Amino acid sequence: MFTHISQLQYQSKFGNEHIWLGRSRDSNVDCILAGTVLGSEVIRIRAIRGIELDESRYQLSDGETGTLPYHSWIVAQGDEQWPDFLNESQVQATLEQYLQTFSFDTNAVRLIRPLASRERIYGLGERTGTMNKRGHAFPIWNVDPPHPHNLETMTMYTSIPFYLSLHIDDGTAYGVFIDHSGRVDMDLGLTHDTEVSITVQGDSFIAYFFAGPTSGDVIRQYTELTGHMPLPPRWTLGYHQSRWGYTSEQQVRQIANRLREHNHPCDAIWLDIDYMHEYHNFTWNADQFPDPAQMIHDIHNQGTPQYGSNKTNQVTRAMIWWKSRSSSKGGASQCSGFLRA
Numbered sequence: 001m002f003t004h005i006s007q008l009q010y011q012s013k014f015g016n017e018h019i020w021l022g023r024s025r026d027s028n029v030d031c032i033l034a035g036t037v038l039g040s041e042v043i044r045i046r047a048i049r050g051i052e053l054d055e056s057r058y059q060l061s062d063g064e065t066g067t068l069p070y071h072s073w074i075v076a077q078g079d080e081q082w083p084d085f086l087n088e089s090q091v092q093a094t095l096e097q098y099l100q101t102f103s104f105d106t107n108a109v110r111l112i113r114p115l116a117s118r119e120r121i122y123g124l125g126e127r128t129g130t131m132n133k134r135g136h137a138f139p140i141w142n143v144d145p146p147h148p149h150n151l152e153t154m155t156m157y158t159s160i161p162f163y164l165s166l167h168i169d170d171g172t173a174y175g176v177f178i179d180h181s182g183r184v185d186m187d188l189g190l191t192h193d194t195e196v197s198i199t200v201q202g203d204s205f206i207a208y209f210f211a212g213p214t215s216g217d218v219i220r221q222y223t224e225l226t227g228h229m230p231l232p233p234r235w236t237l238g239y240h241q242s243r244w245g246y247t248s249e250q251q252v253r254q255i256a257n258r259l260r261e262h263n264h265p266c267d268a269i270w271l272d273i274d275y276m277h278e279y280h281n282f283t284w285n286a287d288q289f290p291d292p293a294q295m296i297h298d299i300h301n302q303g304t305p306q307y308g309s310n311k312t313n314q315v316t317r318a319m320i321w322w323k324s325r326s327s328s329k330g331g332a333s334q335c336s337g338f339l340r341a
Contacts, residue, residue, distance in 0.1 A: 002103040002110050003029045016079050029104045035095035040085040041211040041221050047102045049203040076227030109205035113196040115189050118169045126158035133188050140184035164218050175210035175218040238267030247274045248288040249295050256299045
């Protein structure tokens with residue numbers, strides 16, 4: 001049963017975090033709430049069970065300059081790198097608005113956020129159904145669905161605990177990111193239509209709030225925190241031929257030939273699980289794919305079709321999707337890598 005933190009007492013500032021002690025009304029739960037404003041548009045709140053604050057600093061996981069007061073696999077900008085725009089009283093007043101809705105259970109922490117009537121929610125990774133996730137509840141937790149995908153497939157292969165909230169009446173937006181590598185349970189107005197409930201397993205809850213006010217601003221603020229995607233190789237931006245059911249080398253070669261015959265640009269052919277030997281990772285079905293290395297080499301060097309007066313060197317690369325198979329029904333899966341010529 002979750003116990004709400006209702007009593008807050010400001011303690012001090014440590015580093016660039018402001019520290020409050022929190023306590024439930026029945027005094028059965030004590031916690032620390034540590035908040036900071038990063039720049040002028042990003043707010044971080046850490047809710048930590050107990051009254052002992054870890055004073056360590058942790059390097060960014062990508063090895064870049066900067067530190068955090070906790071270990072993160074995704075944050076790409078250290079606290080020291082954000083400029084200061086607000087004075088101390090402004091920072092405290094800003095943070096206090098985000099401290100009131102945390103609660104603790106024996107082994108979990110929960111955050112409740114208000115949800116306006118004209119508010120829509122987008123993001124949170126890969127799943128079926130409508131893009132607007134309001135009125136749904138699901139875990140942020142990778143699963144390889146054992147049955148065909150339908151509108152009730154609640155979670156799939158990609159889990160991103162970040163959502164963008166859009167007010168459809170005036171177009172304003174804000175964002176929320178939960179920096180937690182374990183399971184996150186989202187209830188987006190299903191149980192109570194005026195609130196979002198976010199629950200994580202463990203003794204700490206780390207949330208970032210992005211002020212917006214437009215959806216473009218939210219994405220900019222989120223990527224300033226987590227890093228920008230580098231420009232990918234040029235071939236990755238071309239046409240990729242992909243579907244489930246390519247069962248033989250002969251079929252793959254036929255597809256490549258037809259693409260060339262019709263002068264259709266193609267930079268990659270993806271194979272799903274049918275190339276494997278009994279669905280084992282990093283294996284080939286030797287009967288259906290007797291010489292995969294030669295197949296990849298041949299397709300890589302196949303053709304340079306001509307378009308009008310310009311010659312375009314469209315090279316097809318053979319790509320293999322290494323798809324992990326779970327040992328148990330509905331277990332976790334991940335994309336382990338790919339092979340291209």
